[in-house]
Amino acid sequence: MSERTFTPAAGRFAPARLYDPVITLTRERLWRALLAAHVAPRPDDVIVDVGCGTGSLAVLLHRIEPRARIIGVDPDREVLAAARRKAGGVEWRVGMGDVLPEIVGAASATTVVSSLVLHQCPLAMKRAVLASMYAVLGDGGKVAIADYGLQRTRRMRLAFRTVQIADGRRDTQPNADGVVPGLMSEAGFEDVREAEVVSTVTGSISVYAGRRA
Numbered sequence: 001m002s003e004r005t006f007t008p009a010a011g012r013f014a015p016a017r018l019y020d021p022v023i024t025l026t027r028e029r030l031w032r033a034l035l036a037a038h039v040a041p042r043p044d045d046v047i048v049d050v051g052c053g054t055g056s057l058a059v060l061l062h063r064i065e066p067r068a069r070i071i072g073v074d075p076d077r078e079v080l081a082a083a084r085r086k087a088g089g090v091e092w093r094v095g096m097g098d099v100l101p102e103i104v105g106a107a108s109a110t111t112v113v114s115s116l117v118l119h120q121c122p123l124a125m126k127r128a129v130l131a132s133m134y135a136v137l138g139d140g141g142k143v144a145i146a147d148y149g150l151q152r153t154r155r156m157r158l159a160f161r162t163v164q165i166a167d168g169r170r171d172t173q174p175n176a177d178g179v180v181p182g183l184m185s186e187a188g189f190e191d192v193r194e195a196e197v198v199s200t201v202t203g204s205i206s207v208y209a210g211r212r213a
Contacts, residue, residue, distance in 0.1 A: 023056075023116070026200040031207065032057055034196045035115060035146040038209050041065035045110045048073060048136060050097045050129065051117030055083025058090045061113070071104055073097065098128035100136040107138045115146040116205075119175040120167050126174070130187035137212040143189055149197070149206030150178030160203030176203070184210050 041047060041061050045068040049058040052072030062070045071091045074080050080092050095103040097117065112133040118126050133143055151157040157176065164172045184192045189210035196207035 026116075026202055026205060027198055028056070031146050031196070031198045031200075031205050032060060032115070034198070034207050035113065035144055036060055036064060038144045038195055038207060039111055039113055039142070041068040041070075041111070043067035045069065046108060047071070047111045047113060048100065048104055048109045048133075050100065050112060050114040050133060052083060052092070053079050053116075055080075055086050055090065055092070057113060057115050058083070059087045062087065062089045071109075073100065073103055098125060098132045100132040104136055106135055109136050109141060110138060111142045111144065112137055113144045117147065118145065118180060119148045119163065119172045122171050123174055123179075126179075126183055127186065130183055130189075134188045134212055139212060141212045143184070143208075143210045143212070145180070145184075145208045146205055147180065147208070148172065148175045148203050149180055149194060149208070151176045151203050152197075156199060156204045159201055162202050180206070180208055184208060188212065 039047065039061060041064055043065060047061055047068055047070050049070065049072045052058050052074045055072055058070050058072040061068065066089060071093060072083060073093050073095050075094065075096045077094060080094060083092055093103055118129065121129060148160065148163060151160050160176055181192050181194060190213050192208065192210040194206050195209045198205045
């Protein structure tokens with residue numbers, strides 16, 4: 001497991017126990033439901049949730065399709081402890097998102113998902129995480145990401161400043177400038193598209209989809 005530092009789930013100034021209450025302000029139910037719809041889990045799927053945090057997405061996917069194998073990966077042991085308390089049936093593993101093949105095996109997953117992770121990463125780490133996602137997928141595998149994307153309006157840019165205060169402007173600004181789809185394509189993903197955009201009080205959250213050929 002990589003021992004590099006990471007931005008905590010709730011940002012630099014808030015304890016992990018506040019993450020779930022804070023995230024409800026982002027219209028979480030809506031964008032998670034949209035993300036899950038793009039994942040569309042099937043019984044034989046192996047789905048890796050990268051930076052799973054307190055496990056809300058992984059648990060949702062398990063409830064949608066209990067026969068799928070869901071693996072949640074996060075470097076933060078504190079948030080993983082919270083995830084384990086939510087539900088059984090999901091495998092929880094400690095690790096950074098840029099070493100997924102070491103954690104779950106190369107070309108072992110049918111789908112890789114992530115939510116509200118990339119905006120917290122430095123640009124080099126964004127690239128490394130996406131490359132790791134690509135490496136862990138088998139041929140034809142899907143990727144679905146929900147994260148802060150291009151902030152198209154002045155209102156959304158102003159709202160996004162809250163996130164930048166919590167997570168730092170240097171790491172978050174590339175997301176606000178719309179960098180994610182290009183980085184996904186750079187990593188090798190095909191048919192990359194911004195499938196959904198949800199306006200929230202903290203800026204707009206986009207759902208991105210793609211696949212490994």
